[in-house]
Amino acid sequence: MENSSHLVLELLKTIDKKDKLFLGKxxxxxxxxxxxxxxxxxxxxxxxxxxxxxxxxxxxLDNKVVGYNSFIVFNNAKPTEYEKKIIDMGNGLNYFYFKxxxxxxxxxxxxxxxxxxxxNLEIASKLDKHSIIDxxxxxxxxxxxxxxxxxxEDFDWTNPKxxxxxxxxxx
Numbered sequence: 001m002e003n004s005s006h007l008v009l010e011l012l013k014t015i016d017k018k019d020k021l022f023l024g025k026x027x028x029x030x031x032x033x034x035x036x037x038x039x040x041x042x043x044x045x046x047x048x049x050x051x052x053x054x055x056x057x058x059x060x061l062d063n064k065v066v067g068y069n070s071f072i073v074f075n076n077a078k079p080t081e082y083e084k085k086i087i088d089m090g091n092g093l094n095y096f097y098f099k100x101x102x103x104x105x106x107x108x109x110x111x112x113x114x115x116x117x118x119x120n121l122e123i124a125s126k127l128d129k130h131s132i133i134d135x136x137x138x139x140x141x142x143x144x145x146x147x148x149x150x151x152x153e154d155f156d157w158t159n160p161k162x163x164x165x166x167x168x169x170x171x
């Protein structure tokens with residue numbers, strides 16, 4: 001689909017206040033384009049080259065971008081200062097990290113988010129990585145979806161804005 005990055009940016013502009021609390025700041029057009037380019041490379045050759053590779057994909061329904069999924073594949077990457085200080089991450093990060101899952105409100109309850117989760121788990125399995133996602137403790141919708149896929153709670157933490165978070169993992 002032509003100009004997909006621009007369409008993702010327009011989709012992310014529809015995020016309301018409550019969803020913004022859960023999803024955080026929107027990525028830039030440059031970040032979205034890079035994530036989507038990285039996903040296309042992975043999709044074509046099945047390989048991830050780099051220590052910390054950001055990927056993103058869209059969900060199209062009726063010729064409209066209605067969902068965006070982004071994630072990071074860590075290949076023995078060094079933790080950032082934030083990861084060390086806030087989340088107490090060790091060295092050699094080596095996992096699949098769910099970054100953003102967003103579906104336009106008009107297209108929710110259609111299984112799109114579940115399809116993203118399923119596909120992410122499939123990619124993580126192919127890459128021999130366990131999956132991690134940090135979720136706002138009040139985001140019951142995504143917590144419900146994760147439980148359907150056998151994600152387990154790992155630990156609670158508080159982000160710098162004071163939001164209560166929970167880390168989930170899937171082997």
